[in-house]
Amino acid sequence: MTLLELKDVSVHYGRIKAIHDISFSVEEGEIVSLIGANGAGKTTTMRTISGLLQPSSGSILFDGQDITKMKAHLRVVKGISQSPEGRGIFPGMTVLENLDMGTFGLKNKSGVAESYERVFSLFPRLDERKKQLGGTMSGGEQQMLAIGRALMSQPRVLLLDEPSMGLAPQFIRQIFKIITEINAQGTTVLLVEQNANQALARAHRAFVLETGAITRTGTGKELLADPAVKEAYLGVG
Ligand SMILES: Nc1ncnc2c1ncn2[C@@H]1O[C@H](COP(=O)(O)OP(=O)(O)OP(=O)(O)O)[C@@H](O)[C@H]1O
């Protein structure tokens, strides 16, 4: 079943067109990776899906419903949740308070206890540091907190914008393992990454974004083996 679909979406910043008529879909249960160079439009695409940016043309469908004009907080209620680039946690709030912010706006809070359990079992470190201020957590821990917060609303699709950015190699491996686990638990994942190797290896399908347009698509494996992708994004060839 198609969970998320973008149809001919364009996005402008003022007069500058950052996204040019992109179309793609995410099936329920998939990990879909979006890879591309700096400035390609990856974050713009994510923010358009989460409703923080409005497309200048085209439409976005979620679970068959047109959500193009829906406000961001209502998209969270519908099941779209984003862990933003650069983490965006609240430094002056504790870990627990940060996680609680992920449930903000949910009318039905019946799943919150379950969400805490899920987040703490995925990230035992957050469980150990419940009372620590977000801003004093390490970079890797803040990344876990951002993902954990996004999971608190029990999303059907989790949007992850560069979750491995700035992390040491052992943290990067751990984050990707956890992303796979989140997906195995039933959450669909749309992943934006500069770490193309890992992002493609973990993805069911992937798209290459170049200056606001999709230039290649395939399974993660196909793109990993694609000579042009290798040369441009995998540091080999
Ligand atoms: N608020 C803004 N105002 C004007 N232009 C913007 C704004 N935000 C992004 N852009 C431009 O839109 C284009 C796409 O930016 P975007 O942040 O989506 O890229 P990205 O693929 O996420 O890059 P990165 O890998 O560096 O995070 C870039 O040329 C960028 O300069």
Ligand SMILES: [Mg+2]
């Ligand atoms: Mg970005």
